[in-house]
Amino acid sequence: KKANMSIDRMNKISDIDDRIYGSFIEHLGRAVYNGIYEPGHPAADERGFRKDVIQLVKELKVPIIRYPGGNFVSGFNWEDSVGPKENRPKRLDLAWFTTETNEVGMQEFDDWLKEVDSQMMLAVNLGTRGADAARNLVEYCNHKGGSYYSDLRIEHGRKDPYKIKTWCLGNEMDGPWQMGHKTAYEYGRLANETAKMMRWVDPDIELVACGSSKMVMPTFADWEATVLTEAYDEVDYISLHNYWGNFDKDTESYLAGGILMDDFIKSVVAICDYVKAKKRSRKKINLSFDEWNVWYHTKESDKQIEHWLQAPPRLEDIYNFEDALLVGDLLITLLKNSDRVKMACLAQLVNVIAPIMTETGGKAWKQTIYYPFYYTSVYGRGEALRVSLECPKFDCRQYTDVPMLDSVAVYNKEQETVTLFVMNRSMEEDLEVCCDLRGIGADRCIGNVALEGYGFKAANTADCPEQVVPVHKPENILEDGHMRTVVSKASWNMYRFH
Numbered sequence: 001k002k003a004n005m006s007i008d009r010m011n012k013i014s015d016i017d018d019r020i021y022g023s024f025i026e027h028l029g030r031a032v033y034n035g036i037y038e039p040g041h042p043a044a045d046e047r048g049f050r051k052d053v054i055q056l057v058k059e060l061k062v063p064i065i066r067y068p069g070g071n072f073v074s075g076f077n078w079e080d081s082v083g084p085k086e087n088r089p090k091r092l093d094l095a096w097f098t099t100e101t102n103e104v105g106m107q108e109f110d111d112w113l114k115e116v117d118s119q120m121m122l123a124v125n126l127g128t129r130g131a132d133a134a135r136n137l138v139e140y141c142n143h144k145g146g147s148y149y150s151d152l153r154i155e156h157g158r159k160d161p162y163k164i165k166t167w168c169l170g171n172e173m174d175g176p177w178q179m180g181h182k183t184a185y186e187y188g189r190l191a192n193e194t195a196k197m198m199r200w201v202d203p204d205i206e207l208v209a210c211g212s213s214k215m216v217m218p219t220f221a222d223w224e225a226t227v228l229t230e231a232y233d234e235v236d237y238i239s240l241h242n243y244w245g246n247f248d249k250d251t252e253s254y255l256a257g258g259i260l261m262d263d264f265i266k267s268v269v270a271i272c273d274y275v276k277a278k279k280r281s282r283k284k285i286n287l288s289f290d291e292w293n294v295w296y297h298t299k300e301s302d303k304q305i306e307h308w309l310q311a312p313p314r315l316e317d318i319y320n321f322e323d324a325l326l327v328g329d330l331l332i333t334l335l336k337n338s339d340r341v342k343m344a345c346l347a348q349l350v351n352v353i354a355p356i357m358t359e360t361g362g363k364a365w366k367q368t369i370y371y372p373f374y375y376t377s378v379y380g381r382g383e384a385l386r387v388s389l390e391c392p393k394f395d396c397r398q399y400t401d402v403p404m405l406d407s408v409a410v411y412n413k414e415q416e417t418v419t420l421f422v423m424n425r426s427m428e429e430d431l432e433v434c435c436d437l438r439g440i441g442a443d444r445c446i447g448n449v450a451l452e453g454y455g456f457k458a459a460n461t462a463d464c465p466e467q468v469v470p471v472h473k474p475e476n477i478l479e480d481g482h483m484r485t486v487v488s489k490a491s492w493n494m495y496r497f498h
């Protein structure tokens, strides 16, 4: 079968906000303890941060990291995590039924962020707490000094404000599993009042309101419409969360999961713009897809974990080849929607549903999903370009008329490069592709990388960390301004041109 594509510099979707390559670290399982922080490990620095993990995170170029949760934040007292470590209380975390020692808190996490060249996206607790604790936290973090909480920060040894710009107004407040779960109206009112007060303390912050915690939530759409009706003027972004899983052992539908993401994003954009119209507002609300990933491998086994342990292994999904393909296509989907999706967080980053895994006391290694994230984050910066595409379609159990190919291109002005990302979702068909590149004036292919040819369930493990790695393919695929190549069935591909 054959497909035709063309790319043109004039076909711009948007400037990409680099924060689309964000990620997430929650006080959950071994993400923090025995993940990024393991004093006594041979690779730990003097503060207990694992240097091998720092290196792997740095390679991913993650510009922003959401912290400290997640469900965890909805029962979190931020005051427990600041000041001298010996005074910090141990608390029961009712989100994950563990014991939180608070050994790593605000200052330690900020120290670690500096090592990995990233910034904090800080979530406030709107579950068990509210506007008062949130505005005090903004004062503690961002006020220069001369007030109770800013002086407390200085007393804690941190003279300069953290200057945290991006704040999440709670987490998944639509979910009955959340501490302090609320109706859309209750949450919308609270988000509005909290946002107002936080911004009065620091007018330079940006605020993200909670949207739905997955597209199949029964409250989806009404939730967003109500929350935005209440809080439109005070917030800047609305969040989307969604996790994918091949629960039905139906790889064909699973590989088409980008369709759901696209549909979810477009629906939330429509709701934002509906509320905008209703309010006759000139302001545009953008999207923060601040939790997305594959999460299903450990859902059953995690139910057995004993309560109140400290940092037990949890949500340690081992990802396979089909998961990596889907993650690659979800990244393509985010880029195709980068006119409205300004931030996104791969959930999460280390050990907990993560591209990077560690053995306690042992190695750090890359999961299969590390690779599509790495290549897209490193080479997918600049302007997103729409790819014109003609290709065969197929039907599967979950979707009809699925285009076999999905694609987006990124133009980088400084480097004078165009990077083309292409996914072949078909499990059966290789596609002969001809891509017209005259509209970008490319004369050389400078990179051809693919994730292809592995068994769908092939995975990397600590002992065999390189079972699934990208292959580097020939670059002589460009002639007369056209790329001619075969895009293998079930593959994710990156082509770079100069």
Ligand code: AHR
Binding pocket: 026, 069, 070, 071, 072, 171, 172, 213, 291, 347, 348
């Ligand atoms: O990322 C794991 C969990 O998934 C988060 O704590 C929660 O926000 C979501 O349900």
